Amino acid sequence: xxxxxxxxxxxxxxxxxxxxxxxxxxxxxxxxxxxxxxxxxxxxxxxxxxxxxxxxxxxxxxxxxxxxxxxxxxxxxxxxxxxxxxxxxxxxxxxxxxxxxxxxxxxxxxxxxxxxxxxxxxxxxxxxxxxxxxxxxxxxxxxxxx
Numbered sequence: 001x002x003x004x005x006x007x008x009x010x011x012x013x014x015x016x017x018x019x020x021x022x023x024x025x026x027x028x029x030x031x032x033x034x035x036x037x038x039x040x041x042x043x044x045x046x047x048x049x050x051x052x053x054x055x056x057x058x059x060x061x062x063x064x065x066x067x068x069x070x071x072x073x074x075x076x077x078x079x080x081x082x083x084x085x086x087x088x089x090x091x092x093x094x095x096x097x098x099x100x101x102x103x104x105x106x107x108x109x110x111x112x113x114x115x116x117x118x119x120x121x122x123x124x125x126x127x128x129x130x131x132x133x134x135x136x137x138x139x140x141x142x143x144x145x146x
Contacts, residue, residue, distance in 0.1 A: 019140060092112045
């Protein structure tokens with residue numbers, strides 16, 4: 001059985017607040033997405049709470065709604081994507097930030113597809129490896145450290 005929860009962790013030389021802003025503003029996400037799956041998101045969708053929804057265009061041209069299911073300002077954010085107007089198929093993206101000092105943060109990125117209900121998405125879900133998640137953290141770190 002394939003593990004359905006994949007995580008990557010890295011320490012980043014940047015404040016948690018700076019990193020969180022890059023994650024919580026969807027318009028910035030295509031710049032650090034390690035899966036190269038995101039094309040664009042309109043500005044002005046900054047996430048503030050559980051229940052918020054942001055809209056993203058992916059590389060296929062399809063549009064996805066992303067439903068915020070976990071939120072703690074500056075520390076944790078998680079969302080479940082779905083096709084517009086449809087239920088989420090059950091996979092979740094999570095970011096957790098642990099400040100280690102004023103300019104250093106432990107960043108954990110998790111892809112949890114244990115609740116995935118759409119069998120057509122399993123092959124794509126399996127492609128989200130620890131290395132792919134670490135790629136997102138690395139790109140995020142490069143932006144946060146500038």
